[in-house]
Amino acid sequence: MPHESHSSIAGLRRRLARITGEAEPRGPIAGRLASGHADFDAALSGGLATGRVHEFFAADALDATSAAAFAALMALRTPGAAPLVWLRTADAARRGGHIYAPGIAELGGDPDRLLLIEAPDPKLLLACANDAIRCAGSAAVIVESWGAWRALDLTAGRRLALGARDAGTTLLMLRLAATPSPSVAETRWSVAAAPSRALEANAPGAPAFDLELLRRRGGAAGGRWQMEWNHDEHAFGPNANEAALSGTVLPLAARRAALPHGAAAA
Amino acid sequence: MPLADARARVPDLLVIAHDPVADTAWLDRLALGCNRYTPLVAIDAPDGLILDIAGAEHLFGGEAGLIDDLEMRLSRLGMSVRVALGPTADAARALARYQTRPAPDEDQAVRRLPVAALELEAEATTALVRAGLKTIGDLASRPMANIAARFGAEAASALRRILGDAPSPLAPRIAPPPVATERRFAEPLGSTAHATKVLTELLDEAAAQMRERGKGGRHFRATFFRSDGLARSIEIETGHPTRDTALVMRLFAERMDSLADPLDPGFGFDMIRLAVPRLEAMGATQLKLEGGAVRDAKMDELVDRMTTRLGRGRVRRLIAADTHIPEQAQLALPAIDAPPPLPWERPEPGEPPTRPFHLFDPPQPIEVIAEVPDGPPHQFRWRRQAHAVRRYEGPERIAAEWWRRRDNAGLTRDYYRVEDVQGRRLWLFRHGLYDEKPDPRWYIHGVFA
Numbered sequence: 001m002p003h004e005s006h007s008s009i010a011g012l013r014r015r016l017a018r019i020t021g022e023a024e025p026r027g028p029i030a031g032r033l034a035s036g037h038a039d040f041d042a043a044l045s046g047g048l049a050t051g052r053v054h055e056f057f058a059a060d061a062l063d064a065t066s067a068a069a070f071a072a073l074m075a076l077r078t079p080g081a082a083p084l085v086w087l088r089t090a091d092a093a094r095r096g097g098h099i100y101a102p103g104i105a106e107l108g109g110d111p112d113r114l115l116l117i118e119a120p121d122p123k124l125l126l127a128c129a130n131d132a133i134r135c136a137g138s139a140a141v142i143v144e145s146w147g148a149w150r151a152l153d154l155t156a157g158r159r160l161a162l163g164a165r166d167a168g169t170t171l172l173m174l175r176l177a178a179t180p181s182p183s184v185a186e187t188r189w190s191v192a193a194a195p196s197r198a199l200e201a202n203a204p205g206a207p208a209f210d211l212e213l214l215r216r217r218g219g220a221a222g223g224r225w226q227m228e229w230n231h232d233e234h235a236f237g238p239n240a241n242e243a244a245l246s247g248t249v250l251p252l253a254a255r256r257a258a259l260p261h262g263a264a265a266a
Numbered sequence: 267m268p269l270a271d272a273r274a275r276v277p278d279l280l281v282i283a284h285d286p287v288a289d290t291a292w293l294d295r296l297a298l299g300c301n302r303y304t305p306l307v308a309i310d311a312p313d314g315l316i317l318d319i320a321g322a323e324h325l326f327g328g329e330a331g332l333i334d335d336l337e338m339r340l341s342r343l344g345m346s347v348r349v350a351l352g353p354t355a356d357a358a359r360a361l362a363r364y365q366t367r368p369a370p371d372e373d374q375a376v377r378r379l380p381v382a383a384l385e386l387e388a389e390a391t392t393a394l395v396r397a398g399l400k401t402i403g404d405l406a407s408r409p410m411a412n413i414a415a416r417f418g419a420e421a422a423s424a425l426r427r428i429l430g431d432a433p434s435p436l437a438p439r440i441a442p443p444p445v446a447t448e449r450r451f452a453e454p455l456g457s458t459a460h461a462t463k464v465l466t467e468l469l470d471e472a473a474a475q476m477r478e479r480g481k482g483g484r485h486f487r488a489t490f491f492r493s494d495g496l497a498r499s500i501e502i503e504t505g506h507p508t509r510d511t512a513l514v515m516r517l518f519a520e521r522m523d524s525l526a527d528p529l530d531p532g533f534g535f536d537m538i539r540l541a542v543p544r545l546e547a548m549g550a551t552q553l554k555l556e557g558g559a560v561r562d563a564k565m566d567e568l569v570d571r572m573t574t575r576l577g578r579g580r581v582r583r584l585i586a587a588d589t590h591i592p593e594q595a596q597l598a599l600p601a602i603d604a605p606p607p608l609p610w611e612r613p614e615p616g617e618p619p620t621r622p623f624h625l626f627d628p629p630q631p632i633e634v635i636a637e638v639p640d641g642p643p644h645q646f647r648w649r650r651q652a653h654a655v656r657r658y659e660g661p662e663r664i665a666a667e668w669w670r671r672r673d674n675a676g677l678t679r680d681y682y683r684v685e686d687v688q689g690r691r692l693w694l695f696r697h698g699l700y701d702e703k704p705d706p707r708w709y710i711h712g713v714f715a
Contacts, residue, residue, distance in 0.1 A: 062651075062690055062713075069623045069715030083565055090580075097624030097713060101584035101596040105610035106619035107715060111584050112607040115565075116598065117572050118580040128572060135568040195656070195689035199618065203659035204685035206618045207715035229715065231613050 030168055033074050033140070036235025040211075040225050044187070048074060051168040052186035053161045057175045057214070059192035064096045064176040067191040068144065069107070070209050071172040073229060073236075075140035076109035082139040085132045087117045089125050095146050096176060107207070108231035113139065126151045129160060133169040144174040157183045180214055188215040194226050194239060206230060208239050286312070296340070297439050299497045301489065302537050303332060305442040308355070314362070316355050318436055339495030352376070356427040356434040360384075360402075376428060377403030384424040390417050402428060443541035445483070447471040454493045454534020458522075461490060461535050466515055468540040473509040482507025482548030486514055490529060491537040498529060503578075504570045505602040507548040513567060520574045573602045586610050590664060592711060593627045620662070620683065622693045622712025629709035632694065636708070639700035642682050646694065648710055653686040660684075661696075677702055683714070691715070 032046035041047050048054050058067040075084045086099065101111035117132065119125035122145060129143045141164075145152070152160075161184045164171040173185065180188060190212040196205035207229040215221045226239035273279050289312060297315055300307045303326065306318035319332060326332040333349050340347050350365060352358030357376050364383040369375035379402045381394045394417060399405045405413060405425055414422035426432035447468045455461050465488055476482060484507055491497045502517040522529055572581045578600040585597045586608040599605065613619060634646040642658045660683055666676020677698035685691045691714035698706035 062649075065622075065624045065713035065715060066690075072623075073715075085568070093627075097622075097626045098598075099584070100592075100622055100625035100712060101586065102592075102611060103619060103621040103623045103625070103712070103714070106613045106621050107623070108613055111586075111596075111610055114584055115569065115601055116582045116584070117576070118582070119576065120580075124576070128576070131571060132568060135564050137564050193689045193691065195687075196618070196685060196691065198657055199659075201659070202657045204618060204657045204683055204691050204714075207691070208689065209715075210689070231619070232615050 033078065033170060035074060035227065036077070036230075036233070037225060037227050037237055039238070040227065040236070043213075043223055044216075048170070049186055050170045051165050053157075053164055053171045053173060053184065055173045055175055055180070055183060055185040055188040057178060057180050057188070057190045059190050059210075059212075061177045063192045064174075066193040066207075066209055067176065067189075068096070068099075068142075068174055069207065069229075070191050070211070071140075071142050071174055072104065073107060073109065075142065075170070075172065076104075076113065077234060078139045080139075081110070081113060082137060083115045084113050084139045085115045085117065085135075085141045086144065087119060087125060087128055087132060087142065088144040089122060089146065090118050090120050092118075092144055092146060096144075106231070107229065108234050122149055123151045126156055129171075130163055133160060133164045133171050134167050136167045136169065138169060140170040140172050142172045142174060144176065145178070146176050148178055149175070152183075154182070154184070157185075161185070184217075185215070186217050187213065190214055197228065197239065209236075289313070294439070295496060296343075296345070298489070298499060299339070299491065299495045300336070301440070301497065301539070302491045303336065305440070305446065306436060306438045307440070308436045308438050310359060314359065316359060316436060318355070318438075343495050354427065354430045354434045355436050356424075357430060360428050377401060377406065379428075381405060384421060384428065386417070386421055386424060390421055393417060394421070441543070443487070443543040444545050445472050445475050445481075445542040446539060447475070448537060448539035450537045451535070454531075454536045455538075456531055456534045458529050458531060461529070461531065461538060462515070462519070462522075464538050465518065465540060466511060468538065469511040469514055472540055472542055473511055476509050476542065476545065476548075479545075480547060480549065481545040482509050483514070483542040483544065484508075484546050485542065485544035486518070487541045487543060488518060489539045489541070490531075490535045491539070492532045493534050493536040494532055496532075500525075500529070502570075502574050503602055505566050505573070507546040509548065513570070517570055517574045520571055524575050569601045573600070578602060583607075589667065591667060592621070592664070593625060593629075595621075618683075619714060623715045625712040626710060629695070629697075629711045632708050632710050634694070634696075634708035636696070640680070643684060643694055643708065646708065646710075648692075653688075653690070653692075655684045656687045657685040658682050664695075677706070681711070 031050040032048065033050060034041050034047035056067045056071050058064045072084065099114070099116065101114070104111045117128055119128050125143065125145065129141065132141045160171060192210040194208035194210035196208045199205045209227045211225045211227060213221055213223040227236045228239045230237050269281065293309060293313065293315070297307045297309050300315055300317055304317050304319050304322045308316045310316050323329045323332045326335050329351055337347060337349060348362045350358050350361035351372070352361050353372060360379055360383040361375055364379050365375060367378055369378050381399060381402065382391055383402060394405065402425070406429060410422055413425065423432060427434045449464055449468060455464070483504070485501065485503050487499055487501045489497050489499045500518065500521055502514065502521050504517065508514065569581055581601045582598040583601045583604040585599050585605060587595055587597050589595055630648065632646045632648045634643045636643040642660060643655055645652065645654050661680035664679045664681060666678060668674045668676050679695045679697055681693060681695040683691065684694055692710055693712040693714065694708060694710050696706050696708050700706065
C-alpha cells in the first residue's frame with residue numbers, strides 16, 4: 001500500500017473499504033509465528049502472520065494428528081501463558097481421538113494453556129469460533145472441523161478473517177477429511193506425517209512433518225518442507241536425514257496425487 | 267374398588283393413570299411460584315407445600331390477604347387447596363390436612379384435631395383411640411412421660427412438635443440466597459424486553475449490595491413470576507466472582523437465546539426476583555500497566571459465555587491425574603471451576619514422546635500379525651487399511667490397577683510405539699499376556715504427532 005501523506009485520506013480509505021466490504025483483510029501484520037525452521041521462516045518472511053487465518057488440511061484422514069499437532073505446536077511455541085483455544089465438534093473425539101494432554105506435555109507444550117470448547121454441531125461451531133476470535137489475549141484459536149463444512153461459506157470465512165484481524169487473533173483452521181476450496185485464508189497448507197529419523201534399535205524418532213504450501217495470499221504458492229519437532233529446543237528443525245528418506249518420498253507423492261489440483265490453485 | 271368394578275358402575279368413566287413423577291414436577295413448579303410470598307418454601311411430599319410467611323404477610327395485606335391471593339392464583343391453575351395457618355410448620359400442616367371443625371383460635375384448633383394428625387403408625391393411633399384419647403387436646407392433658415412410656419417416644423415428640431413445644435424445622439426447597447433483590451409490578455409486564463430491563467436494574471442493586479460487602483457473585487438466578495401463579499427460573503454461572511452488570515446481562519441474554527422453550531410472559535410478569543446464591547470474596551481490581559489483567563478478564567468472559575451457551579461439560583480444561591492407566595491420566599473438567607493445575611510429566615531430553623497426541627477412548631480394535639507370545643506387531647489392519655510396520659519400540663508394559671479392583675484382577679497391556687511405511691506413528695497395545703488370556707486382542711490407542 002503506498003504511503004498516505006494525509007491521515008484523513010487513509011481514514012477515508014479504511015471507511016470506504018469497510019462500506020464496500022472489501023474482501024482483502026489489509027492492515028499491518030502485527031507479528032509472526034515463527035517455526036524455528038530457517039528455510040520455512042525465510043520463505044514466509046518470518047513465519048505465519050498473526051491476526052490472520054491459516055488453513056491446515058490433512059493430506060489424508062490418517063494425517064489428522066499431524067495437522068493438529070503442527071498447528072498446536074506453532075501456537076504453543078509462543079512464550080508466556082496465553083491460552084490456546086481449541087474448538088471442535090462433539091464427534092471429533094470419536095473420529096480423531098481425544099486431545100491427550102500427557103502427549104502434549106511430552107512434546108514440550110504446556111497443556112494447562114489449552115481451553116477445549118466442544119460445539120454440538122458445525123453451525124454452532126462457527127458461532128463459537130466467531131466469539132472466540134473476537135476475544136483478544138489468546139495465543140491462537142484452533143478450529144477443528146471434519147469433512148465438508150457447509151456453514152463455512154465465503155461470507156462466513158470473510159467474517160472470521162475480519163474478526164481475527166480486528167482482534168489480532170491468529171485463527172488456525174484444521175480442515176480434516178476435507179478438500180481445499182477457495183477461502184480468504186492467508187496461507188493454506190497440506191500436512192502429512194513424515195517418516196522419522198530412526199533411533200537406536202530401529203525405534204521411531206522425533207515427530208516429523210511433511211508440509212506443502214498450497215496457497216499464499218500475496219505470494220507464490222508451492223514449496224515443501226520436511227520438518228522435525230525438537231522438544232528440547234522447543235522448535236522445528238530440518239528433518240536430519242531428509243536425503244536418506246528419498247525412498248519414501250514416492251508413496252508420499254502418490255498420496256498427493258489424490259488431491260484435486262484445481263483446488264490447490266484456488 | 268378395582269377399576270373393573272368402577273367401570274361396570276360408570277361405563278363412561280374417564281381413567282387417567284397415576285404419574286407420580288409428573289405430580290412431583292408439578293408440585294415443584296407450584297413451589298417455585300409460591301416463592302413470590304416468601305423465599306422459604308418447603309415441599310411436603312406428595313401433595314403439600316409449607317410456606318414460612320413470618321414477616322412477609324404484611325406485604326399482601328395480612329394473613330387473610332395472603333391466603334386470598336394464594337387461593338385465587340392456585341384456583342386459576344385448576345388446583346383446589348386447603349390452606350391453614352399455624353404457629354409452627356407441623357401445626358399448620360396438621361391443621362391443613364386434618365381439621366374438620368372450626369375453632370375460635372389456633373391453639374383451640376390444634377387441640378381439637380384427631381390423634382391421627384400425629385401421623386403415628388396405625389397400631390399406635392388405634393391404641394390411642396382405644397385408650398379414649400381421641401383428640402390432641404386429650405393427649406396434651408396427660409403427662410408427657412406416660413405417653414412416651416405407653417405409646418413410644420415417637421408419639422411424645424410428634425405431640426411436642428405439633429403443640430409448638432419442640433422446634434419443627436423447615437427444609438426449604440431453595441435455600442435463601444445471601445443477596446436478593448426483587449421488583450413487584452402493579453400492572454403485569456407483557457414483554458420480555460421490559461423484563462430484561464428490570465433485570466438490569468435489579469442487577470445494579472445487587473451489585474451495590476455486593477460491593478458494600480466486598481463480594482462478587484459466582485451464580486445468579488433470575489426468577490420471573492407470572493401473574494397466573496407459575497414462575498420460571500434462569501440461572502447462570504461465572505468462572506470468577508463478578509459485579510459487572512453488563513457482563514452478567516450478556517450471559518443472561520445468551521442463556522435466554524439458547525433456551526429450548528423461550529421465556530413466555532403469558533398474561534404478564536407481576537414480579538421479578540434476582541438472587542445471588544453463591545458469593546465469593548472479590549477485592550477491587552487493579553489493571554496492569556501492560557494490560558495483562560484486562561486480557562485475562564476477556565478470556566474469563568469467553569469461558570463464561572461459552573459455558574452459558576453450550577453447558578458446563580463442553581468447555582473444559584485438562585487436568586493431570588495420578589495414574590499410569592493412559593486413558594485415566596487426564597481429566598477434562600469444566601473450565602468454569604477447574605481446580606488449580608497439577609504438574610505434567612516433562613519430556614526426557616533427546617527422547618521422542620512416549621505418549622500420543624490423540625488418544626482413542628475406547629481404544630479401536632485392529633487385526634495384527636505379530637509373533638506369539640511377546641513379539642512386536644509386523645503388520646496390522648486399521649479402518650480397512652493395511653499398515654506395514656517399519657519401526658517399532660516396545661513393549662511398554664502397563665499392568666492393570668489390581669489394587670483398585672475387588673477381584674484383584676485385570677489384564678496387562680503391552681504397548682508398542684510403531685511407525686508404518688508412510689511415516690505415521692501409532693500407539694498399539696495387546697490387551698493381555700498370553701498366560702492371562704488365550705487369544706489377546708490388539709487395539710490402537712492413540713496417534714503420535
